[in-house]
Amino acid sequence: MSRASRDRPLQLPRGAGAVADAASSSHRFDFDARVASAPKRPGVYLMRDRQGQVVYVGKAIDLRARLNQYRLQQDTRFFVHLLEDVLGEIEVIVTQTDKEALLLENELVKRHQPRFNVLLKDDKNFIHLRLATEHDFPRLEIVRSPKDDGARYYGPYASASAARSTLREVNRHFQLRTCSDTVFRNRQRPCLEHQIDRCSAPCVLPDSQQSYVEDLADVHLFLSGRGTELIDEIQLRMRRASERQDYESAARLRDQWRAIKRSLEGQHVKLLDSRRDMDAIALYRQGARSTIALAQVRQGALVGVQGFALRDQEFPSTEVLSGFLVRHYDGGAEIPDELLIEHRLEEADVLATWLTEIRNARRAIKRSVRLHTPQRGDRAKVLALAQRNAKQVFRERLGASAAEAETLQALGSYLAMSKLPRRIECYDVSNIQGTDPVASMVVFVDGAPLKSAYRSFRIRSKDTPDDFAMMYETLVRRLERIDQPGWERPDLIIVDGGPPQLRMAVAAMDDLAIHGIEVAGLAKARSLSKERGRTPERLWSPGAIEPLVLDQNSKVVFLLARMRDEAHRFAISHHRKRRRGRTLQSALDQIEGVGPARRRALLREFGSVRALSRASVDRVAAVPGVGPKLAQRICDVLQVGEQVTG
Structure with missing residues (x-):
């Protein structure tokens, strides 16, 4: 029995037989003996080091000829010259055909993850849309990885935002249900989705069942990239409805045809004349x-x-x-x-x-x-x-430096992003009991702060404490400037907070129809009690039921915490500056003997109230219309205000 068979069950293709031997020596691996015992048959070979760890899995049409290439060092790959010093044994598995060898090699590589094999590390990030077949009225949902369950899967989508954007398109153009199976079973009357023509309400309206079947077929064509077939099919239905004088259905189909056509034209670039995928x-x-x-x-x-x-x-x-x-x-x-x-x-x-x-x-x-x-x-x-x-x-x-690229790659992997988050924007809101509210935007490019791109916002819509509404206003004002000079498009937006703040960010992007930007919420650690300690830093993504808890000592957490702290520092700094200006301005207005004309003269001379508060009595007295006594009074009031607000 082979070592693989002893350690764990191994499912082979039909007709495949296993032949396993171990050839080892105290120092260098004996290729001569191993080649002599290898069969001249197609199959797979597993190379194990002296600790029994699989380091490479390969396939061959002729196992003996392939192993002989290693013996003669005709293979120039980087690890081959190390094999004699590393190898403990070579295990071979004979198959009936070279296709069976290909399949078995793939299974063994996925199982053992050998360090010398080509490993597709990005596949864990693939996101699919799943359309269940076990339900009479299936719904479309986002899943991490497909299963062999008979359902239809579309994708993969290399980013979560791309999958959500496609799902929104489907919900806009086709009337598939979005509710859970539990809600569907217990529904007694149509919901709001039906009222706004986003669902045909098959849960309570039996007459809509045939139209639901048609919608399923349309969704399949839409997600399979067969837009031309879909447009032709809707046009055919539109003509048939018109011929039987069902003008209401014909008008609905016409509107759907126009909307889908616009969507497909905006999304796809025609490259060649071919109906083949x-x-x-x-x-x-x-x-x-x-x-x-x-x-x-x-x-x-x-x-x-x-x-x-x-x-x-x-x-x-x-x-x-x-x-x-x-x-x-x-x-x-x-x-x-x-x-x-x-x-x-x-x-x-x-x-x-x-x-x-x-x-x-x-x-x-x-x-x-x-x-x-x-x-x-x-x-x-x-x-x-x-x-x-x-x-x-x-x-x-x-292309970025190794350490920064590795950290950004890990962050992108956690969020299932399709590209490296090179430009990241982090947002925070600052106010004291709702007064002088401000928000900050800090920018990190390739893991380093780009201070020339920092921006601050004076909140206009709220004078009472409402962090959620303030966050929404900030992001709307920022996203309205998307791609304008000095307002480059970010790869990732991070908001300081949990699900409520994150929902505001998603709402701002949806309201402005901004797509292709990933968004996340960073909830900071907080103290619980002496026994329970502190909660960890948590990362929320849109639609997630639970947050992603990161390794608290990882480079990703340090980068995220640094961005959040920088956003908080910048917001606090701007808030203090605004509060100080308001306090000093109010103090100037309340000084006896300073009217509108003298106030204008003082500001014209010094440029700002803050500069005036730092001027000497003699210099203030030199301003036309201001004598020594008034100058002394102005300096006394403003310098006290500067000390309080500083």
């Missing part, structure tokens, strides 16, 4: 650091580009791409009709067969998947677009 996958690398860009083209239109960053991958580019394809599409990503790859892969036929089987198992329409490397024409232009994006992803994610 395709993904263009390109790799950009500098040594062991590399990035992959995946451009999704549906029916000739570009619908999105995803980026992936890989480190410590000193493998040939073909192996990096092959590993990416297996890990990415096996993780639940939608498989298109064509894959455009910039390098010809040795195992392209095996990958195409495997992807075709997975795709046909997921879809009702059976089609084969094609992998090819275009050299000219429109498809080559699509691939070139992916190559440019791969280079841009590298610049954004791996």
Whole structure:
């Protein structure tokens, strides 16, 4: 029995047999003996170090020939020259075909996470939209990772904001329910969503069941990128309704057709004349650091580009791409009709067969998947677009200094962001019993403060304590200036506070139809009691039931705390300045003998009340219309006020 079989159950493809031996010596691994005992069959091999840890998993059409390449050091990859000193044993598993070897290798890599394999670390961030099939009236919901449960999954979406934006589009154009199953079962009359034409109310209106089935089909076309088919289908229904003189339904379908058409035109860029779905996958690398860009083209239109960053991958580019394809599409990503790859892969036929089987198992329409490397024409232009994006992803994610990039990468990973949060804005509100309320905006770029971009806001709408309304006003005023000179678009907005403040931020973005910016709330630690200690720093994301509790000693927490403290310091500083100015101005108005004319003369001479409060009696007396006695009175009052408010 192999070591894998002893340690844990291993499910092999049908017809696969396991052959395992251990070859080790006290010092250097004996490749000669291991090669001699290896079978000339397709299969998978696991390399273990002397502590029994799996360090590499590979596949081969001929296991003996492949291991012999290691023995002769014909393989030039970075870790091969270390193997004789590191290896404790090589375990082989024989399979019937090379396709079975590909599948088994993928399973073993996911299980063991070997340090020398190509690992797609970003796949944990993939977010999908799930449409359940077990319910007669399913709803669309956001899930972290797809399961083999018969439901329809759409995506992946590389950021939570992108998934939420798509969900809002669906809710706007189609009348699917948004309530939970419990609410749906207990509903006795239509809700507000039905009143505003956002739901057909299948919970209480039986006549709406057929229209719900049509809406489900439309949502499937919309989320699958088949916008042309959707537009044609709605037009056909509109004509049929008009022919049977159901003009009310025809008008509703017309409005829906126009809205969806505008939405699709605004979102998608037409690249080529083709109704086939395709993904263009390109790799950009500098040594062991590399990035992959995946451009999704549906029916000739570009619908999105995803980026992936890989480190410590000193493998040939073909192996990096092959590993990416297996890990990415096996993780639940939608498989298109064509894959455009910039390098010809040795195992392209095996990958195409495997992807075709997975795709046909997921879809009702059976089609084969094609992998090819275009050299000219429109498809080559699509691939070139992916190559440019791969280079841009590298610049954004791996171009910053190593420590800062690692911290920002971790923060983006916690929030499921599709790109590195290079520009982060943090907001705080300051007031004392509602007086002189102000808000601050501090900006961090690549983990460092950019003080020239700091901004402060005087709250206009509230004179009574209402931090939530003040936060909403601040963000609306800031977001109204989005992309204006000096007001660059941030990658991430952080508000000081928990769910209430976060809801204000989301409301401000929704009201202004701002998309593509991630938002989070940072709730600070607070003391509970001597026995219970302090609560940890918590990070809230929109829609979350529970906060994300971070490692309190991590670099991410230190960065977030630094931004929050800086926002608080800047807000307090501006609040004190405003309160001091108001106090001094009021004091000047109340000084006996200082009327409007003398006040104007004093301010014209000194520029501000604060400068006047620091002037000498002789200099104040020199102002026309102000004598020594009045000057003494002015200085006495203002200098006392300066000491109190300072």
